[in-house]
Amino acid sequence: MAIALLYQRQISNVDFNFLIKKLKKTFSSKVSLQALDGLPLSSFNERRGQYYSTGVLNYLIEKLANYQRALTILDIDLYVPYLSFVFGEADLVNKKAVVSISRLKPKYSQGQSNAKLLTDRLVKEAVHELGHTYKLNHCREEKCVMSFSSNLVKVDNKSSDFCFDCKRLILEL
Ligand SMILES: [Zn+2]
Numbered sequence: 001m002a003i004a005l006l007y008q009r010q011i012s013n014v015d016f017n018f019l020i021k022k023l024k025k026t027f028s029s030k031v032s033l034q035a036l037d038g039l040p041l042s043s044f045n046e047r048r049g050q051y052y053s054t055g056v057l058n059y060l061i062e063k064l065a066n067y068q069r070a071l072t073i074l075d076i077d078l079y080v081p082y083l084s085f086v087f088g089e090a091d092l093v094n095k096k097a098v099v100s101i102s103r104l105k106p107k108y109s110q111g112q113s114n115a116k117l118l119t120d121r122l123v124k125e126a127v128h129e130l131g132h133t134y135k136l137n138h139c140r141e142e143k144c145v146m147s148f149s150s151n152l153v154k155v156d157n158k159s160s161d162f163c164f165d166c167k168r169l170i171l172e173l
């Protein structure tokens with residue numbers, strides 16, 4: 001089953017070729033890339049100055065109904081109630097996921113370029129959310145890409161790969 005990768009047109013500081021290569025390899029799947037126009041403005045919460053993640057995801061589920069599996073990359077601040085923000089969200093039934101680079105952007109990075117660090121972080125959260133669409137749950141192995149990241153330190157500390165157990169679950173599908 002191919003993965004459709006969509007991105008908000010104005011995103012320019014991400015190495016999409018690197019991301020595509022990683023997704024192809026990780027999921028042994030074809031990956032297509034295209035720009036996406038239009039955002040569900042009704043999901044914007046004026047008081048919080050953020051977009052309601054589940055509202056955005058539901059909009060994308062409807063809009064991308066023709067795709068069997070799709071991941072959309074946005075540059076908007078996402079939240080769910082009770083959390084100050086989320087990096088992304090996935091719908092396991094419809095196999096649609098969203099990741100935002102808004103909270104993944106480095107303010108300052110030593111040694112490697114900001115674009116490289118941003119892409120590395122995006123790769124991890126993209127594999128993570130797609131992993132959910134393959135019915136993987138959160139993993140307690142902290143290096144595993146399926147471990148839940150509540151902040152950037154945790155994102156930077158985990159790898160972009162599945163642990164042995166998660167990999168086995170993906171292969172069994
Ligand atoms: Zn998750």
Ligand SMILES: [Zn+2]
Binds near residue numbers: 147162164
């Ligand atoms: Zn794992």
